[in-house]
Amino acid sequence: MRFLLVLLILCFTSVAHAEDFQSWLSSYKQRAIATGVPAAVVNRALYNIAPNDMVIRLDQKQPEGHMTLAEYVEKTVTPKRIETGKQRLAENRALLSHVQQIYGVPPSIIVALWGKESEFGSFMGNTETISALATLAYEGRRRAFFEQELLNAIVLTQRLNIDPRAMTGSWAGAIGQCQFMPSNYIKFALDGNGNRRVDLWRELPDVFASMANLLVHEGWRRGEGWGQRVDLPPGFDKNLLGRDKAGRDIRFWEQLGVQFNQQVPASNRQNIRLYQPDGTDGPSYALYPNFDVLMRWNHSGYFATAVGRLSDHLENRQ
Numbered sequence: 001m002r003f004l005l006v007l008l009i010l011c012f013t014s015v016a017h018a019e020d021f022q023s024w025l026s027s028y029k030q031r032a033i034a035t036g037v038p039a040a041v042v043n044r045a046l047y048n049i050a051p052n053d054m055v056i057r058l059d060q061k062q063p064e065g066h067m068t069l070a071e072y073v074e075k076t077v078t079p080k081r082i083e084t085g086k087q088r089l090a091e092n093r094a095l096l097s098h099v100q101q102i103y104g105v106p107p108s109i110i111v112a113l114w115g116k117e118s119e120f121g122s123f124m125g126n127t128e129t130i131s132a133l134a135t136l137a138y139e140g141r142r143r144a145f146f147e148q149e150l151l152n153a154i155v156l157t158q159r160l161n162i163d164p165r166a167m168t169g170s171w172a173g174a175i176g177q178c179q180f181m182p183s184n185y186i187k188f189a190l191d192g193n194g195n196r197r198v199d200l201w202r203e204l205p206d207v208f209a210s211m212a213n214l215l216v217h218e219g220w221r222r223g224e225g226w227g228q229r230v231d232l233p234p235g236f237d238k239n240l241l242g243r244d245k246a247g248r249d250i251r252f253w254e255q256l257g258v259q260f261n262q263q264v265p266a267s268n269r270q271n272i273r274l275y276q277p278d279g280t281d282g283p284s285y286a287l288y289p290n291f292d293v294l295m296r297w298n299h300s301g302y303f304a305t306a307v308g309r310l311s312d313h314l315e316n317r318q
Helices: 002-034 039-045 053-059 069-076 079-091 093-103 107-118 129-139 143-159 182-188 204-217 250-255 289-297 301-314
Strands: 227-231 273-275 284-287
Touching: 002 039, 002 129, 002 143, 039 143, 053 129, 069 301, 079 093, 079 107, 079 301, 093 107, 093 204, 107 204, 107 301, 129 143, 143 182, 182 204, 204 289, 227 301, 289 301
Parallel strands: none
Antiparallel strands: 227 284, 273 284
């Protein structure tokens, strides 16, 4: 009897969930068409879609709060990823150097992001993008953001002449080897090889140029690093730590006993913050302004730190 009751409750919840989604979807279609996107394009993209429970579960399992930064870096900056990254860096050095000349973004940063986002293009995700974005928009935690991304994805299916069901990517709606959200694809994707098309799934010149273009638009500072590991003295004042603190001159930190393990770029010496998210038993980092650019790529301090650490390994700077 208890099993039957639970089953009935689950069935009722599922039906109510589906009805609520269809109500939201009907409203969204009208609003999407009102922006000027042809009704046929909207209806084709949103035909017969349903909420994806896996997407909701993954959205609720972000790394912060579930593991320490040290654990996250160990999990993501692996020996295999470092080895593969060095190989890809060497294989594409000429192309990456050309991109660096134009945009000022180091090859190691681009390759680190490439590796972190899609395993250097080997895994770009297999979740239907339209379904994922519709689910996240309906869920409501960041409804305005995901409703706009869904609209941009619908526009992309028309612009790139892609079957909506064939557009796949991450569970969060990111697509291509660089895992751009649809809005970033529209704003920053470039034709890097001059063939008059932009393909972030298959063409590395487009992928690398687009990544650098996004970073520059987000404020990447040429000739500067992202940050580095540092050693703090015993009893260091915790009130001075934090990504949100004002930057200090390197001499201020050195006078307090902070030890920098790499040379600090001249243009970074006046604007350094310290970051120690795991407490005194965890690693400490000096952060430069370019760290904030990596944060604007992905709003996670864990992600930005892992990309920075991977880029250090690729250039043998540990």
